[in-house]
């Protein structure tokens with residue numbers, strides 16, 4: 001079984017359209033949406049949840065008003081300014097970091113630490129195969145932990161169903177959820193666009209995959225809106241010894257398909273769909289060759305990050 005992560009370095013590159021198309025084209029796979037802060041793959045894949053679970057992480061402090069004598073000590077010692085005084089002390093759930101110091105020092109034992117229900121995760125059926133996805137509640141942190149959790153769930157599901165491929169939709173940027181989504185992947189595909197910020201974010205993303213020694217491939221979306229910048233990106237990829245998987249042209253059919261909620265590869269005539277099919281064929285070959293690359297040229301393909309705790 002192989003895990004392939006699709007990253008973009010930034011939002012708005014068309015990554016979701018492309019991974020939705022891969023979902024349409026790939027056989028025997030499970031999809032994972034690791035963009036738990038602002039997931040959007042579900043808009044394209046129209047999941048029908050078969051399992052829904054709470055995601056609980058960390059604790060939040062809460063005052064039991066009938067025990068509080070309003071001494072104010074907790075307000076003084078909270079380093080996060082999470083507590084205010086009304087008739088009794090009141091803790092802002094949003095501001096509380098769950099350090100537990102207030103509960104430790106409260107003379108009346110009036111503060112308790114509740115487990116923090118900060119999101120939900122799902123296993124869903126889609127027309128294209130199973131999707132494991134999640135939603136972190138607004139203002140909650142620990143998105144990296146939730147990403148690790150749903151990736152582990154997807155892996156268990158893949159093992160129990162003899163699935164060949166896990167296709168992972170990563171979060172934009174290079175932050176905690178992206179780093180968590182890199183854990184254990186075999187190959188990263190970076191979707192970029194021919195703009196200065198696209199090139200800059202591509203470089204940052206490739207720095208990250210280099211750092212973790214994970215092989216990466218690049219795909220330029222809407223390459224023809226700025227051919228010169230596309231050429232610059234190709235040159236940068238060559239200099240870094242990163243293979244270009246393909247170039248997808250700008251095509252209004254992509255937007256039409258997004259509005260209809262279907263992958264663009266459902267279109268028989270779209271130039272973008274045709275280019276994505278070509279990219280997919282090349283990607284399949286790269287996935288199939290991953291094990292060979294390790295043994296033949298000693299490349300780093302297949303090296304694994306340690307599992308996130």
Ligand code: SF4
Pocket residue numbers: 063067068069070071072073074075088089105106107108109110111
């Ligand atoms: S330290 Fe305890 S008793 Fe004092 S104000 Fe805070 S919650 Fe109330």
Ligand code: SF4
Pocket residue numbers: 060061077078079080081082083091095096097098099100101102103
């Ligand atoms: S648990 Fe920590 S952050 Fe939360 S209110 Fe108490 S002292 Fe402040």
